[in-house]
Amino acid sequence: MIDFSIALVVATFFAAGLVKGVSGMGLPTVAMGVLGGLISPLAAASLLLVPSFVTNVWQLFAGPNLGALLRKLWPMMLAIVAGTITGSFLLAGDDTRVTTAALGVALVAYSLYTLFARQLRITDRLEPRLSPLVGVATGLVGGGTGVFVIPAVPYLQALGLQKDDLVQALGLSFTISTIALGTGLAWHGVLQLDSLALSSMAIIPALGGMWAGQALRSRISPSSFRRGFLVALLILGTEMASRVMF
Template sequence: MHDSMMYPLFLVGTFLVAGMVKGVTGMGLPTVAMGLLGMAIPPASAAALLVLPSLVTNVWQLFSGPPVTQLVRRLWPMLLCICLGTIAGSALLVRVDPLWSGFGLGVALMVYAGYALIAPAFSVSTFLERWLSPAIGLITGVVTGATGVFVMPAVPYLASLNMNREEFVQALGLSFTTSTLALAFGLFAYDAFQVSQLGTSALAIIPALIGMWAGQYVRMRISPKRFRQCFLLFLILLGLELASRPLL
């Protein structure tokens, strides 16, 4: 089949899979989409395509519970630093050779998946949170800007803040929404996000939402723990493939 016919099918398949992962686990859409798209197109182009599907699915997650005002008051230093770090880090995603930004993405995927598989439990006190939040936000922002992946170290940090499950899911939605908007701004500022890409990004919302619905259906029928293990092993393999490209 001709490449011009394969590419739309590849995009649809990518966002179906990424949406399904998010439907089952509550996260992972940008991570999976960046990993798969990064195998076919430069990471900066992949990041631009996932802006709208990521934004729509995370805003839905963010507002699916009680009002988020209290969470915003608690997490604003981290969110502000995510914005600053992401906008600065976007220069790396845009200007570095795609092979090496793909290498960075591969390493980020492996670090995240390896951490999540081991998942050492730890708890952060209120006193430490005041000092750690800006630093975690800045590091997360730079990693987001440089790789298009939002998860490290924000996800394990938020998990350590002694929130209940509903608060934690909303905090993830808040962090990911902030990261998505900051990444879009950073890509636009460095001329890597064109208005013409909005159409393709908007179309990707449909398979992402279908995938999320399918993932929620699957979640009721399989062990989330087993699915999560398979998902994380898949990310490690994907990360290895991306990270090995400049070395071959």
């Protein structure tokens, strides 16, 4: 059973790193989607913390304009922390039926929006008002499900950032979210050292998957790969959400 658990973690985080290497995002979403369907979302979130933190810090500091992005996005980042710590009670409660369904709904919402919604554009006038609201909503969803893409990713994409700045902003958002989730789980007393040890082991396959994904990016169509990835998430999320009805 221990060998199977380690093999499952290695395979999951390699696949999640591969997706992140090709598309620049998706490691927490893939890891939570796969592991959350096999073990409790609380256990999956605990395993996610270390590789998510390491890969997102790498992405964060690889960009050119961290200082400017911090000045621009700090209200959103503070709101993410508050929302995540508040919403983490759902994961900490470890009601597997509820948290699995909530995770499934989050995956479905993200997949459908990204596949079919038109690209939005947020004006400079609206940004100061929307950033804290988006941050709180992202934190509440992320704290309850371990998935931090809704609505942060569509919002950041709508700000009209340059490509490198967008990738760095996503790294900033995911890094802050991961730290806040770990803080929330520790505050509720459900963050276990043995989970962190196994989570640390997942860094190697996650980084290996990222390297493989970056090498693969030039050989395939990132947009086609991303569509396939989103369709797979949609199917997985639908199956997870449907469990609450049966």
